[in-house]
Amino acid sequence: MSNEIQQGTSDNTSVMSDEIWQDTSDEIQQNFTCEICIEPATLSQKFGHDANCVHNICFMCIASHIQSKIDDNICTINCPELDCEKTLIPMECRPMIPSSLFVKWSDCLCRSYVSTYKSCYCPYRDCSEPILNECNVATEKYACPACKRLVCYACRAPWHAGFRCSKASRETDENDVRFGRLLVRMQWSRCPKCGQAIERVAGCQFVKCRCRTSFCYLCGSQDCQHTRRNIVIIVMNIIITIFFMFIFLVGVEGNRN
Numbered sequence: 001m002s003n004e005i006q007q008g009t010s011d012n013t014s015v016m017s018d019e020i021w022q023d024t025s026d027e028i029q030q031n032f033t034c035e036i037c038i039e040p041a042t043l044s045q046k047f048g049h050d051a052n053c054v055h056n057i058c059f060m061c062i063a064s065h066i067q068s069k070i071d072d073n074i075c076t077i078n079c080p081e082l083d084c085e086k087t088l089i090p091m092e093c094r095p096m097i098p099s100s101l102f103v104k105w106s107d108c109l110c111r112s113y114v115s116t117y118k119s120c121y122c123p124y125r126d127c128s129e130p131i132l133n134e135c136n137v138a139t140e141k142y143a144c145p146a147c148k149r150l151v152c153y154a155c156r157a158p159w160h161a162g163f164r165c166s167k168a169s170r171e172t173d174e175n176d177v178r179f180g181r182l183l184v185r186m187q188w189s190r191c192p193k194c195g196q197a198i199e200r201v202a203g204c205q206f207v208k209c210r211c212r213t214s215f216c217y218l219c220g221s222q223d224c225q226h227t228r229r230n231i232v233i234i235v236m237n238i239i240i241t242i243f244f245m246f247i248f249l250v251g252v253e254g255n256r257n
Contacts, residue, residue: 036061036080047096053079053086063097066105075108120156124149189217204234 031040035056047057057080065080066088079086090105097105118133122144129146133153140154150159157165161180179197183190188199191209200207200217208214215221 032056034058034061036065053081053084055079055081055084057081059096062093063101066093066097067101070101070104070108073108075105075112077105120151120153122147122149122151123157189215191215192221 031042032046033039033056034041037058037060039058041058045059046054047059047062048054062080066077069075069077077088078084079088090102090109094102114130114132120131122129122131124144124147127144127147127149129144131142131144131151131153133142140152141159142151142153143149144151151157152159152165155165161184183197186199188197189207190197191211191213192215193213194209194211196209196211198207198209198217205217206214207217
């Protein structure tokens, strides 16, 4: 009887030892050592960006790596593994990092994107939204995408219809403002030298002010593509006129003979 009890006890001890060893073995297999902090971590905390970017790095070290780069104003972040050239994608790393860090990273990328374009801020105090010139259009008048009010992109001020930037800041009279709006509505132009309003009734786009300044009626420049095109057209018309006059004179001379 005692032998049977001893045998049973021995078998139970052996089974328990096997279970403990198996549990310990499973626990060892489910853990890994982070290559950065050299601390053990579970496989659920193992970094994996994609199939070609899986390393023994824990989430905490990945978050610290991203945080340090953002603090240095670096938005395009590569994998911390020395031999890996993968660029980390915020959406792929989102489950591995705190939500506050994800927001900072996204804001950093947005600022980096905006900085590649010419931009200004809406001058109205109740708006102040950024305005991007994404198409690199050479124009001064923009509509704020948020408040829809017109903005002068050249001087970063509210749109001053009919007035140049240097003069608009000094205009306070309501009549001047109304005249400026009338000038825009009637599509008049201003002399780039004296600022006199000019209306072109007909003829060439290259006009001359009473101050003897010649300029393009369309853009106000004294040397632009409109001016050059008009000059070419005028020269071509002169050449064609001379050519037909020559043909006419030759014909008249031939009839006389």
